[in-house]
Every structure is written in C-alpha cells, then in structure tokens.
Amino acid sequence: MRYVLMAAALAAAASTTTQAQSDPKATEQWQPVPKVVTPGHTDDAPPSDATVLFDGRNLDPWESSKDHSPARWNVHDGVVTVNKTAGNIQTKEHFRNYQLHLEWRVPKNITGEGQERGNSGVFLVSTGPGDEGYEIQIMDSWKNDTYVNGQAASVYKQAAPLVNAMRPPGEWQTYDILWTAPVFSTDGKLISPAYVTLLHNGIVVQNHTQLAGETLHVGKPSYAPYADAPIKLQAHGDRSPPISFRNIWVRRLD
Numbered sequence: 001m002r003y004v005l006m007a008a009a010l011a012a013a014a015s016t017t018t019q020a021q022s023d024p025k026a027t028e029q030w031q032p033v034p035k036v037v038t039p040g041h042t043d044d045a046p047p048s049d050a051t052v053l054f055d056g057r058n059l060d061p062w063e064s065s066k067d068h069s070p071a072r073w074n075v076h077d078g079v080v081t082v083n084k085t086a087g088n089i090q091t092k093e094h095f096r097n098y099q100l101h102l103e104w105r106v107p108k109n110i111t112g113e114g115q116e117r118g119n120s121g122v123f124l125v126s127t128g129p130g131d132e133g134y135e136i137q138i139m140d141s142w143k144n145d146t147y148v149n150g151q152a153a154s155v156y157k158q159a160a161p162l163v164n165a166m167r168p169p170g171e172w173q174t175y176d177i178l179w180t181a182p183v184f185s186t187d188g189k190l191i192s193p194a195y196v197t198l199l200h201n202g203i204v205v206q207n208h209t210q211l212a213g214e215t216l217h218v219g220k221p222s223y224a225p226y227a228d229a230p231i232k233l234q235a236h237g238d239r240s241p242p243i244s245f246r247n248i249w250v251r252r253l254d
Helices: 002-022
Strands: 051-054 062-064 074-076 079-081 089-091 098-105 120-126 133-138 172-180 190-192 195-200 203-210 244-252
Touching (some): 098 120, 120 172, 133 172, 133 195
Antiparallel strands (some): 051 244, 079 244, 098 244, 120 133
16 A cells, blocks of 8 residues: 555656646746836936935035045036045945946046056945955056056956956946955854956956955955945045046945
C-alpha cells in the first residue's frame, strides 16, 4: 500500500508540473502591484518620486561638509557654481541605495592640463568633511591627457571609464548613476561590496563596477562601516575656473 500511495503522489506531482508548463496562468504574478511613478516631462526631468536636490533656485537641501553651515556656493542663472573657498558641500539628507541624476559644465574658457583642468567630483557617499568617501571624478577629459582612473567618469583611482564620452568644454555633461551601497554585519565586517553603474551623456561607462573601498588619492582603498550618508560635491583646489551644476535629483532604491 505504501508503494501505491507513493506512486500516486509522484503521478499527481508530475501532473501538476505538466499543467504548470502548459498553463500560462501558472506563471502569472499579480501581487504586489508596483506603485505608480510619473516620469518627468523630459528624460532628464525628475520623476514624481524623486527628491530634488537642486532646481536652479537655491541650495536649501545642501550644507557645508566641514561644519554643517548653509552651503555657500554661487547660485545664478539657474545653475550653481563651485565656490572653492567655501569648500565641499553635501546633502542634508542621508541616502543608501539610489538613482542619481546631475548635470555639470566645464567653463568654455578652461585652462590648465591634466588634473588641473576643472577638477571636481561627486562623492556617492560622504564619510567625512574633506575628500573622504566614494568618488566619481568630474573634470575636463576633452582632449586632455591624464591617468585613466582619474579622468571624467572614473571611479577615482579605482576604475577607468569604459569609454571617454566627454563633450567639449562649455557644453553640459550628464551623469546618471545607480549606486548599490556596501553591506556590513553588526560587528562592522563587510558582507557585500559597493557597486556603481554610470551613464555619461547617455553612454554606459561604468557597468556594475565593484568598488574595493573608499576612494583615496594616495594608498589602497578599504571599507569602513556606515549605515547611510550624504551625497557630496567637491570644491577642488585646482587653479582652473570652477565648474557649474544644474538639475540634480535622486530616487531612493531601498
């Protein structure tokens, strides 16, 4: 009798499997229903669930990275231009996993060469008041030679971009970034590393790139545990004219 019951059970399972393979409804998923997000009126405009970080009017969502005082970069004509003497600025809000859109422009009259040519950066995670964190390089890489893991759209000192998608100085550049934060255990050990995907002017230049830790100017990168953090823009001290930003928004992906 036991063998008869086992045979019957196996036959029933086989029948169910056959039905699932032949019935299209067996593989339909109806719940949970994705929430509705209204796209922006253009591809670069913020969608309905985005947090707008700069809309051309003020820097209310930003603060000084050094002392958390109000951000003192120069807002004019719908853009914000780096104030090098004011230092880095960062978002008041903290983020973890997200989609970030920002646009930046190197002055048409840019001077200098190599790293001294419109140098700045977006720190996807700000872990300190200075240049601590995880940086995507911003600078003029239009016919400007420098080390490839330090040119525009590189993960600074870690990963060169797949291609150079730079437009000439004076034209607006676009970064669209997907950031996957590192995960740490309760005792601070790394469970999974950080990853970044970056489109520069609509072209994939970092494709789910794994980071080895925080970006450093000198030395090898390493991880330090954190929960969430601000996004930071760099006021680099090079001697060339400062760059400008516009249309910055972020979508949480947690």
